[in-house]
Amino acid sequence: MSIGDLASRFGLATHVLRHWEDVGLLAPERDGGGRRRYGRDELVRVAIILRSQAAGMSLEQIGVLLDAEAPERHLVLEAHIADLDRRMTEMQRSREMTLHALSCRAHDVANCPGFKKGVQDMLDGDPSTLVQGLPATARRTAVLG
Template sequence: MKSSATSWSIGDTATRFGLPAHVLRHWEEVGLLRPGRDGGGRRRYGENDVVRIAAVLRNKAAGMSLEQIRVLLDQGAPDRHAILTEHVADLDRRMAEMQRSREMTMHAFECDQHDMTTCPNFVRSVEDLIGGGPWRSQPPPPA
């Protein structure tokens, strides 16, 4: 896995990414990392490991689970495209929700109504939720 003679300890590597060392150990346990070992058995992280850590962090920030990321980092994983297709659909859904939230926030910023819930434009923007969104899977409790 190592591509160069440069390597770092688990502490140095964790500090480099602002992570506790136990996170790197956990990622190794679940198959995301495979650091080399020195003569004393201590983990040594090389350039390839650092790239993998960066890939894990970037994908976690995008909402992927460690299992999804593990599949992406596994060269032989047959369901890589299915994971990516599912993730792109999730990103599209989340981006649309964020756009709606931004529009709602900008409207609240410019609206004359101090309480957003009294603004007819705001109420129209949440009608999809009021009308039976996923949170309405059970009837409301009695008042």
């Protein structure tokens, strides 16, 4: 299939596929005219890239994941599992706080003792570590103000 067909199938812009090729995630065949031709293998790779990005992996990590010869593959995957576990714990805490806020009778949940329990670990912790659990964009905002 053409680059346009593949991009369309996944709802991507063609420049995204070209970028992934530039960073080594894709290596499509070329036809006689030099046009990219994507087959089933590339289709699977794009699906893996998208699913991995949705799970929070960087393109660099995905490159290691897709490189069967990468010696650091298991280290990258173990670090990603640890990150997923940490984020799942944070999401569960956030869910519990949100459910509490929905049922809380306090007009100001920040003053609700039950709601405060959801952030007590942060209140008890080292202020320099409080932004580590945030996504990168939120960390930059929290640090930069």
